[in-house]
Amino acid sequence: MKRVMLTVAYDGTNYHGWQIQPNGKTIEGILNRCLSELLGEHIEVTGASRTDSGVHAMGNVAVFDTESSIPAEKISYALNRSLPEDIRIQKSEEVSPEFHPRHCASRKTYEYRIYCAPFPMPVKRLYSHFTYVPMDIDLMSQSAQYLVGEHDFKSFCSTEAQVETTVRQIDSVQVWEERVKSRMEDCGDGGAEGVDQAGKEIVIRVTGRGFLYNMVRIIAGTLMEIGRGHIAPQEMERIIAAKDRQAAGPTAPACGLTLVKIEYL
Amino acid sequence: MKRVMLTVAYDGTNYHGWQIQPNGKTIEGILNRCLSELLGEHIEVTGASRTDSGVHAMGNVAVFDTESSIPAEKISYALNRSLPEDIRIQKSEEVSPEFHPRHCASRKTYEYRIYCAPFPMPVKRLYSHFTYVPMDIDLMSQSAQYLVGEHDFKSFCSTEAQVETTVRQIDSVQVWEERVKSRMEDCGDGGAEGVDQAGKEIVIRVTGRGFLYNMVRIIAGTLMEIGRGHIAPQEMERIIAAKDRQAAGPTAPACGLTLVKIEYL
Numbered sequence: 001m002k003r004v005m006l007t008v009a010y011d012g013t014n015y016h017g018w019q020i021q022p023n024g025k026t027i028e029g030i031l032n033r034c035l036s037e038l039l040g041e042h043i044e045v046t047g048a049s050r051t052d053s054g055v056h057a058m059g060n061v062a063v064f065d066t067e068s069s070i071p072a073e074k075i076s077y078a079l080n081r082s083l084p085e086d087i088r089i090q091k092s093e094e095v096s097p098e099f100h101p102r103h104c105a106s107r108k109t110y111e112y113r114i115y116c117a118p119f120p121m122p123v124k125r126l127y128s129h130f131t132y133v134p135m136d137i138d139l140m141s142q143s144a145q146y147l148v149g150e151h152d153f154k155s156f157c158s159t160e161a162q163v164e165t166t167v168r169q170i171d172s173v174q175v176w177e178e179r180v181k182s183r184m185e186d187c188g189d190g191g192a193e194g195v196d197q198a199g200k201e202i203v204i205r206v207t208g209r210g211f212l213y214n215m216v217r218i219i220a221g222t223l224m225e226i227g228r229g230h231i232a233p234q235e236m237e238r239i240i241a242a243k244d245r246q247a248a249g250p251t252a253p254a255c256g257l258t259l260v261k262i263e264y265l
Numbered sequence: 266m267k268r269v270m271l272t273v274a275y276d277g278t279n280y281h282g283w284q285i286q287p288n289g290k291t292i293e294g295i296l297n298r299c300l301s302e303l304l305g306e307h308i309e310v311t312g313a314s315r316t317d318s319g320v321h322a323m324g325n326v327a328v329f330d331t332e333s334s335i336p337a338e339k340i341s342y343a344l345n346r347s348l349p350e351d352i353r354i355q356k357s358e359e360v361s362p363e364f365h366p367r368h369c370a371s372r373k374t375y376e377y378r379i380y381c382a383p384f385p386m387p388v389k390r391l392y393s394h395f396t397y398v399p400m401d402i403d404l405m406s407q408s409a410q411y412l413v414g415e416h417d418f419k420s421f422c423s424t425e426a427q428v429e430t431t432v433r434q435i436d437s438v439q440v441w442e443e444r445v446k447s448r449m450e451d452c453g454d455g456g457a458e459g460v461d462q463a464g465k466e467i468v469i470r471v472t473g474r475g476f477l478y479n480m481v482r483i484i485a486g487t488l489m490e491i492g493r494g495h496i497a498p499q500e501m502e503r504i505i506a507a508k509d510r511q512a513a514g515p516t517a518p519a520c521g522l523t524l525v526k527i528e529y530l
Contacts, residue, residue: 002418009384009386009387009388009517010387011387011388011390046529054386056387058386058388076384080384080385084386085390086387086390087387088384088385088386088387089384090383090384091383117355118339118355118356119274119345119352119353119354120345120353121274121323121353121355121476122274122275122276122321122352123274123276123321123323123352123391123392123523125276125350125351126391157462216436242398245278258388
């Protein structure tokens with residue numbers, strides 16, 4: 001018997017999230033089915049992060065135990081042949097039988113993307129949240145720094161969630177802007193006024209030791225309110241202290257969120 | 266009667282290209298239908314670039330004439346309400362009746378994206394060409410410089426194409442790399458070997474005055490051969506001089522190509 005760890009990437013657009021559900025396609029469900037067929041035994045994976053419906057991943061992690069003689073490193077190649085094209089194993093490797101993807105200490109990195117322009121950009125629509133309301137990156141970046149460190153993030157946790165503690169540690173929050181160009185210049189024969197049609201993609205990159213349910217999306221929703229000038233940056237301190245979901249901004253839409261990587265410490 | 270110019274963005278994945286066809290959904294076909302319904306008159310747009318099936322655009326251009334009293338700038342808002350979400354007008358404006366999107370001198374910018382990693386990345390699959398064969402950016406960038414200037418690009422034109430001249434001017438070709446991270450670090454309890462799973466996205470950005478049929482995709486295919494070491498960078502000079510399609514590399518797949526912008530001079 002050996003324990004195998006998979007680094008799993010997927011486009012969450014067409015899935016009801018990671019976790020198996022009575023109805024609806026899930027990442028976990030597809031992995032269990034394809035692995036069981038491939039290895040000829042009943043396989044159930046354990047995931048590191050149970051991402052919500054519509055959330056994407058470049059590096060989620062899952063482990064499973066198998067009696068198979070196929071070398072762990074080869075499983076990625078064989079499994080990718082039977083997986084749909086919106087799920088791809090990035091790596092498969094043997095880990096110690098004690099390794100558990102949620103209990104083993106880790107650092108997770110998420111990115112939340114916001115496409116900010118007068119009109120949506122079709123090639124951005126699946127992986128960025130669109131808004132035409134302008135945002136000030138500096139205000140977002142300033143206020144984001146209040147989140148760094150160990151805090152009780154109760155204000156950033158969906159109330160449904162049952163957890164023993166809402167204290168978490170955020171290692172870093174970076175906010176930057178990526179310009180998206182589709183510019184019209186002045187047209188010689190009296191056409192376009194040369195208005196800049198460029199949109200901007202705002203990226204919020206959060207790294208921390210474990211996150212609460214919807215935490216990154218609530219952080220993104222709160223930073224958007226601050227970027228729009230609806231909440232002052234220094235208010236972030238009060239929002240954290242309130243330990244009340246109502247104090248924070250709305251939960252930002254799933255499509256903008258991508259689990260970038262999980263590093264085990 | 267007024268002439269209106271549209272800046273049109275689309276995700277080409279689900280279309281048989283720009284140009285109307287007897288069978289198959291096209292960008293031009295959808296624009297004509299939605300504009301005719303919106304304005305209550307028969308509208309036929311004229312496009313600047315007839316992009317191929319599967320090619321994307323952030324800023325293609327189309328013009329049409331209308332008797333409508335709706336201000337040109339307002340048409341974008343109204344039209345976007347009836348268009349499918351994978352087509353979005355970025356701007357609408359009145360232009361002079363003489364303005365023609367193909368005859369009026371312009372500078373076009375295309376980007377070709379290549380996602381280079383051991384395995385495909387689902388969130389990249391629709392807008393980047395995937396390859397697991399490593400490529401040397403420096404070799405690609407060096408050889409790309411031979412393309413800059415006015416040349417007979419017959420070697421970079423699909424033979425089907427009927428054109429009076431195959432001489433074109435390329436203003437610039439930039440090749441750069443964008444790192445895509447989904448890294449596994451060492452796992453405390455004897456797991457991952459900390460192999461870097463990061464893929465890289467190679468971007469080839471070409472700006473020029475008009476392009477031949479498939480020209481950018483053949484340039485990309487040739488640069489890929491050079492990046493893989495199959496062709497020496499200085500061979501690019503010979504490939505141009507040959508004026509023979511057979512001398513250049515293969516036509517790179519459509520999905521990696523995006524028409525970024527058209528600037529009228």
